Amino acid sequence: MSPRDTSFHTSGDTLLDVRGLxxxxxxxxVLVDDLSFxxxxxxxxxxxxxxxxxxxxxxxxxxxxxxxxxxxxxxxxLAGTQVVGAPEKRLTAVRGRDAAVVFQEPLTALDPLMRxxxxxxxxxxxxxxxxxxxxxxxxxxxxVRVRLSEPDRIARAFPHEIxxxxxxxxxxxxxxxxxxxxxxxxxxxTALDVSVQAEMLDLLDTLVREREMAVLFxxxxxxxxxxxxxxxxxxxxxxxxEEGPVLDVVTAPRAEYTRALVAGARKLESALDLRSPx
Amino acid sequence: MTLPAAPLKETEPTESNAPVSRRRRSATLWxxxxxxxLIVLLALLSLVWLPFDTDDxxxxxxxxxxxxxxxxxxxxxxxxxxxxxxxxRIAVQAGLGSVAVAALVGVTLGVLAAFxxxxxxxxxxxxxxxxxAFPTLLLAMLVVAARSATLSxxxxxxxxxxxxxxxxxxxxxxxxxLARDYVTAARTSGTSWPRTVxxxxxxxxxPTLVVNLALQFGLAVLAEAGLSYLGLGAPPPNASWGRMLQxxxxxxxxxxxxxxxxxxLLVVLVVGVNLIADGLRDTLDPATRRRRT
Ligand SMILES: Nc1ncnc2c1ncn2[C@@H]1O[C@H](COP(=O)(O)OP(=O)(O)OP(=O)(O)O)[C@@H](O)[C@H]1O
Ligand SMILES: [Mg+2]
Numbered sequence: 001m002s003p004r005d006t007s008f009h010t011s012g013d014t015l016l017d018v019r020g021l022x023x024x025x026x027x028x029x030v031l032v033d034d035l036s037f038x039x040x041x042x043x044x045x046x047x048x049x050x051x052x053x054x055x056x057x058x059x060x061x062x063x064x065x066x067x068x069x070x071x072x073x074x075x076x077x078l079a080g081t082q083v084v085g086a087p088e089k090r091l092t093a094v095r096g097r098d099a100a101v102v103f104q105e106p107l108t109a110l111d112p113l114m115r116x117x118x119x120x121x122x123x124x125x126x127x128x129x130x131x132x133x134x135x136x137x138x139x140x141x142x143x144v145r146v147r148l149s150e151p152d153r154i155a156r157a158f159p160h161e162i163x164x165x166x167x168x169x170x171x172x173x174x175x176x177x178x179x180x181x182x183x184x185x186x187x188x189x190t191a192l193d194v195s196v197q198a199e200m201l202d203l204l205d206t207l208v209r210e211r212e213m214a215v216l217f218x219x220x221x222x223x224x225x226x227x228x229x230x231x232x233x234x235x236x237x238x239x240x241x242e243e244g245p246v247l248d249v250v251t252a253p254r255a256e257y258t259r260a261l262v263a264g265a266r267k268l269e270s271a272l273d274l275r276s277p278x
Numbered sequence: 279m280t281l282p283a284a285p286l287k288e289t290e291p292t293e294s295n296a297p298v299s300r301r302r303r304s305a306t307l308w309x310x311x312x313x314x315x316l317i318v319l320l321a322l323l324s325l326v327w328l329p330f331d332t333d334d335x336x337x338x339x340x341x342x343x344x345x346x347x348x349x350x351x352x353x354x355x356x357x358x359x360x361x362x363x364x365x366x367r368i369a370v371q372a373g374l375g376s377v378a379v380a381a382l383v384g385v386t387l388g389v390l391a392a393f394x395x396x397x398x399x400x401x402x403x404x405x406x407x408x409x410x411a412f413p414t415l416l417l418a419m420l421v422v423a424a425r426s427a428t429l430s431x432x433x434x435x436x437x438x439x440x441x442x443x444x445x446x447x448x449x450x451x452x453x454x455x456l457a458r459d460y461v462t463a464a465r466t467s468g469t470s471w472p473r474t475v476x477x478x479x480x481x482x483x484x485p486t487l488v489v490n491l492a493l494q495f496g497l498a499v500l501a502e503a504g505l506s507y508l509g510l511g512a513p514p515p516n517a518s519w520g521r522m523l524q525x526x527x528x529x530x531x532x533x534x535x536x537x538x539x540x541x542x543l544l545v546v547l548v549v550g551v552n553l554i555a556d557g558l559r560d561t562l563d564p565a566t567r568r569r570r571t
Contacts, residue, residue: 063466067457068395088471096468108459113481122477123467171463178467 015041015181015214016062016099020074021084023057023066023238031057031070032238041181044208044215046225046246048261049235055218056104058235059184062216063099064091079181096123096178104187106167110159116143116170117155124177146173147203165196169203176207182214189224201227222261226250234258307561310553317547321370324363332356332364332515340533352522352536353529361517362539368511368518369547372433372502373495379437380444380494385487387441388448389475392456406449409442414501415508422510429502429512436501440494447490451483458482485562492555496548503544519544 016039023032032054039045047055061072064083076083079098081090100123103109111119120139124130130138136155143151146169154162154170162170168188175183185204189197205228208215219225225232225246232249234242234257241255253259329346330337337351344350349358391402418435425431455461456479464474505511506520514521519540526536 060462065462065465092468092470094468095466099466101463101466103459103463105459109463111460111464111478111482114478122464122469126468174463174467184466 013041014038014077015043015079016216017077018062018075019077021058021061021076022073023054023061023070024073026069026071030238032061032072034074035235035238035240037233037240037243039182039214039216041214042212043231044217044229046229046232047216047218047235048220048222048225048232050220050261053235054238055220055235056186057238059101059186059216059218062184063095063101065095096126096180098180099182099184100175100178100180101184101186102168102171102175102188105191106164106171106188107159107191109171110167112159114158115155116157116159116162120155120170120174120177123174127178142173142177143170145176145207146170147199148173165192165200168192168200172200172204172207176211179211180213182216183208184216184218186218187220190219190221197224204228222250234261304557304561306553307557310550310555310557313546313550314554315550317366317543317550318370320363320366320543324367328360328363330357330360332360332517334360340529340536349535349539350533352525353533356517358536358539361522362519362543364517365519365522365540366543366547368429368506368516369499369502369544371429372436372511373499373547373551375430375433376436376440376498376502377491377495379434380440380498381491383438383441384444385448385480387445389452389479391445391449392452393471403446403449406442406446409439410446412439412442414439415504418501418505418510427510427513429516429518432502432505432511435505436498439501440498444487444490444494448483448487451486452479455479455482485558488562489555489559492551492558496551496555499544499547499551 016037018038019036021032021035022030024030035058037045047058049055057066057070060066062076062078062083064072064086066072072084074084078094081094081098083091083094086094110116117136117139120142121135124138124142125135128135128138139155140151143154148154148166148169154166159167168191172188188204189200192200201224204215207213208228215229217225217229222232229246231244232246233240234249234255236257242249242253242258249258250262253262329348334357335355337345337347337355337357339351339353339355341347341351341355347357347359349362351357352361387402387406391399391406394402414436417439418432421431421435421438425434452475461474461478464478469477502511503518503520503523506518507524509521509524511518511520522540523537526533526540530537
């Protein structure tokens with residue numbers, strides 16, 4: 001199957017079905033405007049847009065985690081559960097199991113006072129029911145799987161004691177520990193330098209393919225999105241301006257905004273060459 | 279002596295502190311612990327042994343040291359050192375009890391207030407402000423009127439007054455932590471609210487909270503002495519330092535020991551716990567622990 005062909009994926013079960021998602025602040029500003037898209041199980045969708053276009057808010061709205069003072073309307077169906085307006089209890093059950101998030105900034109997404117091992121153990125224990133020594137070895141295994149070379153030291157470390165790249169791997173391990181149907185990655189590589197960024201993308205790509213996990217990959221960098229996704233949704237000021245298979249969007253952008261984005265995409269050519277074959 | 283009119287401070291995490299040397303840090307903590315331990319030992323000893331009975335008036339009025347009376351006697355002929363020892367016990371009890379009440383009520387209220395939204399948030403915040411503005415003394419009189427002048431009444435009154443301060447502090451701290459990414463991250467992985475609070479929120483406010491509670495301990499000891507001075511504390515024959523001060527006031531010029539001794543111990547205990555609070559602030563503050571970012 002050619003990488004351009006996404007018909008296989010879109011024919012899978014719909015895991016995430018977003019219809020008319022709108023996020024408003026209490027004072028009436030519309031931050032996400034009538035957004036609709038779907039993610040099939042195993043499919044990898046890119047969400048792209050400039051800074052402030054509402055990408056992070058969209059990901060938070062998908063899990064019912066908007067900050068105070070914002071409300072979502074429309075419909076978000078995640079693995080058959082309606083998220084918009086759902087009671088907290090139902091949301092807690094959905095989060096982690098059906099979708100987990102890797103955040104933009106790994107330092108702030110990790111509890112500064114908790115050792116890495118415990119932060120991973122928490123979702124792991126909830127999902128698997130493991131305890132004690134078995135849980136510890138599962139944690140080590142999770143750290144090895146994200147290619148961390150000193151898993152035991154890192155399990156005992158606090159966030160400030162490890163590097164940014166290591167933190168982001170730990171954050172990825174935390175999200176994967178939930179074994180979610182959908183992995184939401186909110187610019188997981190933006191805070192990293194270029195070489196680490198490439199490794200991280202490669203890792204994410206490999207792990208996600210291994211598990212046949214669906215991915216919603218958020219970025220402002222078209223080159224990055226092109227590397228790890230099949231389909232892309234372009235967002236501007238909270239509104240979708242274009243959607244389609246990633247190569248179509250890259251080679252023949254329809255919207256004005258996307259054209260500008262493509263023109264500005266850093267080292268797009270080389271990134272496309274890097275795109276791993278399937 | 280005036281009642282310490284609740285200048286109950288809120289401690290903020292000092293984020294831009296110049297790093298304190300490890301040695302100075304532990305020196306403060308050590309000094310505080312030593313001073314406090316002195317009083318705590320006296321208090322513990324009083325539970326198992328006292329030189330005289332608390333109501334033994336056989337010593338002769340206002341006698342000087344001697345005849346088994348280490349520091350002499352008061353105007354009723356009771357042994358001063360014995361009273362100091364029971365006073366130490368009452369002071370420590372008052373401090374611990376009040377802080378326990380303040381922590382229990384304050385943390386609970388503070389966490390609830392942090393989660394409350396809209397009108398409930400406003401109402402709780404206003405309620406806490408009113409409670410803080412309400413004088414401890416007046417509250418104590420109300421509690422004493424409703425119950426009776428006992429140590430537990432004093433503890434309840436002081437603890438309740440302090441719980442408002444603790445609650446307001448906890449509310450601010452919790453709100454701040456709740457806005458952090460790691461809380462959202464925990465929530466996205468399906469951690470329930472109670473577990474998030476227990477696992478992430480409380481540990482992260484703990485360093486600031488514990489320092490504040492140590493300060494509250496010192497303030498509670500002073501407040502109890504003040505209430506006892508006014509006759510609103512533990513009734514005789516339990517000698518509270520505050521009551522000793524009050525009783526010795528009239529004879530201060532002829533027999534200063536009766537007022538000086540409890541006064542000095544009061545200062546030792548309060549300075550001790552304040553030094554502990556200071557030392558804890560430096561050792562527990564994540565900002566000083568967290569070097570690299
Ligand atoms: N807590 C908040 N309260 C009010 N407005 C907010 C809040 N968080 C975000 N916004 C606004 O919502 C808009 C979208 O923000 P969002 O964080 O989703 O952007 P983004 O696309 O993720 O940008 P970036 O690429 O910089 O991460 C921005 O205009 C931002 O100012
Ligand atoms: Mg963002």
